[in-house]
Each structure stands twice: as C-alpha cells, then as structure tokens.
Amino acid sequence: MVEYGDDLSITEKDELLRYIYGGWIIDDPDEGKRVSSAAFRDHEDTPMSVFLRRELADVRSTDIYKNGHRWVVTLSAGRLKAELGQRICLDPDPNAPVGHRYVVGPKKSGTARAAFTATYRWVIAPASYNGSRGQPEMIDGDP
Amino acid sequence: MVANAIVSPKFYTEQPPDFAPTLVERESAKRLTLRLRINNSWTIPQWFSKSVEQLKDLLKLAPGWDGYGAEPISRVAFHNAVRFLATFPSLIPPPQIVPTSEGGIQLEWHKQPVNVEIEFSPDDSIRAYYPDRRSEPIEEELTIDELLLANNLVNVIASLPLSRE
Numbered sequence: 605m606v607e608y609g610d611d612l613s614i615t616e617k618d619e620l621l622r623y624i625y626g627g628w629i630i631d632d633p634d635e636g637k638r639v640s641s642a643a644f645r646d647h648e649d650t651p652m653s654v655f656l657r658r659e660l661a662d663v664r665s666t667d668i669y670k671n672g673h674r675w676v677v678t679l680s681a682g683r684l685k686a687e688l689g690q691r692i693c694l695d696p697d698p699n700a701p702v703g704h705r706y707v708v709g710p711k712k713s714g715t716a717r718a719a720f721t722a723t724y725r726w727v728i729a730p731a732s733y734n735g736s737r738g739q740p741e742m743i744d745g746d747p
Numbered sequence: 748m749v750a751n752a753i754v755s756p757k758f759y760t761e762q763p764p765d766f767a768p769t770l771v772e773r774e775s776a777k778r779l780t781l782r783l784r785i786n787n788s789w790t791i792p793q794w795f796s797k798s799v800e801q802l803k804d805l806l807k808l809a810p811g812w813d814g815y816g817a818e819p820i821s822r823v824a825f826h827n828a829v830r831f832l833a834t835f836p837s838l839i840p841p842p843q844i845v846p847t848s849e850g851g852i853q854l855e856w857h858k859q860p861v862n863v864e865i866e867f868s869p870d871d872s873i874r875a876y877y878p879d880r881r882s883e884p885i886e887e888e889l890t891i892d893e894l895l896l897a898n899n900l901v902n903v904i905a906s907l908p909l910s911r912e
Contacts, residue, residue: 625813627805630843633909634859640845641864642853653815673814714876714886717864 608693608708616682620654623673626747629730636734639677644711644720651706659703663727674744677724688719770826779803785833794841801844802828818850821869827891828852828867834895840909858907877903
C-alpha cells in the first residue's frame with residue numbers, strides 16, 4: 605500500500621483545481637448545471653487527483669485539460685483540511701505532472717458528498733450554469 | 748403554481764410493485780439487446796427507454812474515461828440500475844445518470860434543499876443517500892432486492908417538484 609506524505613507547503617489559501625469529466629456535469633433546476641458528487645471520489649487504487657493552482661502556468665496548461673476535460677472547479681485547501689478532514693499529499697511518482705497532488709481522506713459518506721459539492725467553485729463553467737454559486741472565471745460551452 | 752406543485756408522496760406506498768424485474772442481455776458485435784421482464788399491469792415511466800440508452804452508453808466508456816484512470820463501467824452496476832428504474836411508477840421524475848470512477852453508476856435527483864443519490868457499485872453493493880420526513884439525512888447500504896422494496900426512498904423522489912419528462 606502506497607504511503608502518501610502530506611504536502612507541508614500547502615496553506616489554507618491554496619486553491620486545488622479539479623478537472624471535470626463532462627459526464628459528471630448534470631442539469632440542476634436551481635443552478636442550471638452542477639457537478640455531481642461522483643466527481644469527488646477516490647479511484648480503486650489511488651486517491652482523488654487535484655492540481656495545485658499556484659504551480660501551474662495557466663489553468664489550461666495541463667494535459668488533462670488539453671485531452672478534453674475542459675471544465676474546471678476549484679476547492680479550497682484550507683476547507684478540505686479543516687472541515688472535510690482531508691489531507692493534501694504529494695504524488696510520490698517522480699514523473700507526476702506539474703502541480704499534481706492527491707486528496708486523501710474519506711469521501712463516500714453522505715456528509716462528505718454534501719460537503720464536497722457545497723464547497724467547489726467554478727473556474728471554467730459550462731454555458732448553462734446560472735451563476736448562482738458565484739461567477740466563473742471563464743465559460744466554455746456545455747457538455 | 749402547477750409547475751411547482753409537489754406530487755403526493757403517498758401514491759407509491761398505496762400501489763407498490765408486486766414484482767422484481769429480471770433483465771437478460773444479449774450482445775452482438777453491433778448492439779446490446781436487453782429483455783426486461785416486468786409485471787404486465789405495471790406502467791413504466793415514459794423516460795425509461797431514454798434512461799436505459801444513457802446507461803448503455805456508459806458501458807462504452809473506455810478505461811481512463813475520466814482523465815484520471817477510471818475503470819470501465821461494470822455490468823453488475825448496469826443491471827442493478829436498470830432493474831431499479833423498471834420498478835418506478837410512471838409519475839416519478841427521471842434521474843440524472845453519472846458514471847463513477849471505480850466503475851459504478853450513480854443516479855441523482857436534486858431540488859434544493861433535497862438531494863437524493865443512489866450509487867450502484869461494481870461489487871454489487873448499493874448505497875442510498877436521501878432525507879427523511881424531517882429532512883435529516885439517511886445513509887443506507889442495501890442489496891438490490893432491498894432497494895426494489897425501498898418505498899420510503901422512492902416516495903422522496905416522487906415528492907420532488909421536477910419535470911416528469
């Protein structure tokens with residue numbers, strides 16, 4: 605089992621970017637479009653991936669964005685740690701993409717699901733999002 | 748306003764389904780054919796076929812579909828989701844359908860302040876998240892047979908003022 609070490613450089617003001625697969629963006633009668641809680645889960649053998657924003661030249665500079673995952677949300681590192689009991693960890697792979705981090709902690713409970721979906725803010729939002737949880741930095745069509 | 752009227756949550760408990768649907772699939776190189784057996788007197792929702800097509804599309808997702816190394820969607824999760832939707836009475840609103848990275852399927856209904864999520868996992872387990880009558884969150888792990896009889900859960904979905912199309 606892989607041991608993930610905490611990234612001690614993380615501050616509560618750090619932003620963590622999560623690139624959103626289009627199928628995780630769903631219609632919502634209150635928000636126009638929203639991100640499903642399915643977007644904030646661990647994988648079978650690795651924790652949830654994020655990118656530390658301050659290490660990226662641009663939100664659109666990552667390979668995952670260039671591979672078509674063009675909607676992006678930001679999560680507050682401070683809130684993930686303090687309110688959701690998550691750890692922000694370094695990727696032990698020496699060939700990991702720039703800025704890549706893991707969010708380690710329980711995510712399947714109803715409380716965690718609700719907390720993740722209440723916490724995110726759009727960076728690049730789909731066109732049908734109505735702005736109800738704050739204005740995004742960019743808009744890029746609908747999935 | 749009619750558009751915001753809440754459908755009576757009682758109708759489902761008065762007429763629960765008296766069957767457990769079975770599903771047989773046949774896959775050829777060209778298409779996946781499903782044969783669903785339900786009670787003749789049961790009326791499935793109009794959106795059912797469209798939702799099944801959405802579910803079938805999930806089976807086509809290649810490994811890594813989420814950009815982070817996701818698993819392909821499992822047949823077990825697919826079968827359980829289709830069987831569950833087949834027990835819905837006709838006035839239930841359609842679900843939002845999303846894949847999960849571990850190869851499962853999640854059905855969702857949202858109308859603030861109510862959030863309902865049902866996750867079908869590849870290992871045959873099912874988790875349901877929904878509020879009770881006092882809006883307290885309920886978290887349940889169910890088998891498919893238990894889920895098919897979960898009237899309280901379906902009543903919560905039926906009460907949501909969402910489009911039925």
